[in-house]
Amino acid sequence: GSLLSAEGLRKSFGRTTALDGADFSIHPGEVVAVLGPSGSGKSTLLHCLAGIVAPDAGTVRYDGRELSTRPDAERSALRRTEFGFVFQFGQLVPELSCTENVALPLRLAGVRRRAAERTAAEWLERLEVAEVGDQRPGEVSGGQGQRVAVARALVTSPRVIFADEPTGALDSYSGERVMELLTEAARSLNTAVVLVTHEPRVAAYSDREVVVRDGRIREPGPAL
Ligand code: ADP
Numbered sequence: 001g002s003l004l005s006a007e008g009l010r011k012s013f014g015r016t017t018a019l020d021g022a023d024f025s026i027h028p029g030e031v032v033a034v035l036g037p038s039g040s041g042k043s044t045l046l047h048c049l050a051g052i053v054a055p056d057a058g059t060v061r062y063d064g065r066e067l068s069t070r071p072d073a074e075r076s077a078l079r080r081t082e083f084g085f086v087f088q089f090g091q092l093v094p095e096l097s098c099t100e101n102v103a104l105p106l107r108l109a110g111v112r113r114r115a116a117e118r119t120a121a122e123w124l125e126r127l128e129v130a131e132v133g134d135q136r137p138g139e140v141s142g143g144q145g146q147r148v149a150v151a152r153a154l155v156t157s158p159r160v161i162f163a164d165e166p167t168g169a170l171d172s173y174s175g176e177r178v179m180e181l182l183t184e185a186a187r188s189l190n191t192a193v194v195l196v197t198h199e200p201r202v203a204a205y206s207d208r209e210v211v212v213r214d215g216r217i218r219e220p221g222p223a224l
């Protein structure tokens, strides 16, 4: 069955309708690209699926239970332990080293510093950026920073990664390498990935693509 699904999602911001009856579902370990033009509702869909934004109508089910029926504390615990996030910019804590950044989700989950930093170092190595561990995010390149962000998203072995334009700020070579490393690691953990992008080249790393238009999901096909 599906791990995460949404039915009939509606969300407006003032007079702007961001979602207008969107349906979505993803299986464990599946990588689904959410494509569509800017302003079509992709980020809002991702925020609703992750329980960051409450839809005006419709339901989101994760692991067999409706998200909206869970208390806030439980939703934030899910976001810390079972979900991972990768965004386009600005997600690393500038005052911490890259290793400390990757270790942070484990520290928040109660793992002791030595063990957390050892695991973090392993993930940096897996993402081929072991050499930046002692540096601050401001001292590394954009591509290295995104690999650190991916390592941080994966370090808790989450069941779902939410990635919103994760390569949007990178040149196409580093972007493709980040996508390769992200999808490889996710497959090895059986982690599902909801990948929001407007770039077909990035979407090519997914198992399946859906297209958002005017706040609704259209499966791609000849009719488009
Ligand atoms: P996409 O990710 O496809 O670019 P978004 O989901 O970010 O689309 O946005 C869909 C529409 O909703 C856009 O018109 C956007 O400006 C609007 N929108 C999204 N978030 C907000 C918000 N917090 N406040 C007001 N309008 C918003």
Ligand code: ADP
Pocket (backbone or CB within 6 Å): 039, 043, 164, 165
């Ligand atoms: P993306 O590039 O991921 O689509 P945006 O730049 O559209 O992101 O939005 C970034 C953040 O600002 C999101 O949290 C979104 O909900 C919010 N946002 C988007 N459009 C508006 C808007 N018109 N007014 C206020 N907040 C917005």
